Amino acid sequence: MRRKDDLKQNSIKKAVVKVVLEEGMHGASISKIAKAAGVSPATVYIYYENKDVMLKAIYHEYAQEMFDTISAHLSNELTADIFIDVIVRQSYHYMVSHEDIHHFVEQYGSCPSLSQGCIAISGPDQLGDRINTYKEQGVLMNYDSSNIWAMLFLPVKGIIKKTCSSDITTDQRLDEMIRMIQRALIKE
Numbered sequence: 784m785r786r787k788d789d790l791k792q793n794s795i796k797k798a799v800v801k802v803v804l805e806e807g808m809h810g811a812s813i814s815k816i817a818k819a820a821g822v823s824p825a826t827v828y829i830y831y832e833n834k835d836v837m838l839k840a841i842y843h844e845y846a847q848e849m850f851d852t853i854s855a856h857l858s859n860e861l862t863a864d865i866f867i868d869v870i871v872r873q874s875y876h877y878m879v880s881h882e883d884i885h886h887f888v889e890q891y892g893s894c895p896s897l898s899q900g901c902i903a904i905s906g907p908d909q910l911g912d913r914i915n916t917y918k919e920q921g922v923l924m925n926y927d928s929s930n931i932w933a934m935l936f937l938p939v940k941g942i943i944k945k946t947c948s949s950d951i952t953t954d955q956r957l958d959e960m961i962r963m964i965q966r967a968l969i970k971e
Contacts, residue, residue: 791820791822791830794821794822795817795820795822795831795837797820798816798817799841800884801883802819803838803891804886804887808838808891812834813827813834816837838891841887842888842892845884845887845888846888849878849881849884849888850907850909852877853874853877853910856869857869857910857913862922863917863922863923863968864965866917867964867969868961868965870910870935870936871935871938871961871964872957874936874939875943878939878943889940907932911928914931915928922969923968923970924967924968924970926968931968934967935964938960
């Protein structure tokens with residue numbers, strides 16, 4: 784049996800993201816991924832049992848990486864307004880600096896037939912615990928947590944999309960969005 788090689792596995796992961804973004808989830812075959820990675824299809828099977836297992840594993844790794852990156856900038860001592868600011872800014876910076884990975888995670892997460900039974904990631908739980916603490920302390924509005932998640936992350940995706948009609952810079956849009964989210968979520 785052949786040994787695993789981290790460089791080959793990283794090459795495969797990059798190829799998965801590239802091929803999925805070009806061909807879509809269902810158009811990304813093991814042979815196309817192997818070709819893009821510069822390895823044989825048999826080599827791909829050394830790392831992943833099948834395409835579904837591979838997509839789930841890579842989605843899990845990259846989604847967790849995003850939450851770990853955000854969480855690294857958080858502490859329990861942050862006020863709710865700073866907590867919101869950090870989450871929005873770090874999400875934005877991660878999505879912009881890892882654009883292909885972000886699009887892959889979005890595409891995978893938007894495909895119900897693929898994302899069912901996906902391995903749970905700990906990032907949302909960690910951030911969710913902090914959100915629940917703020918709600919229990921009466922600092923954040925007692926909205927449903929999924930609505931709070933949507934208010935924290937969906938606007939960031941909108942800012943990333945370039946608009947031709949905006950008269951303000953991306954940084955100004957981000958600052959304004961953070962203020963809007965803070966006003967909507969933080970109790971007076």
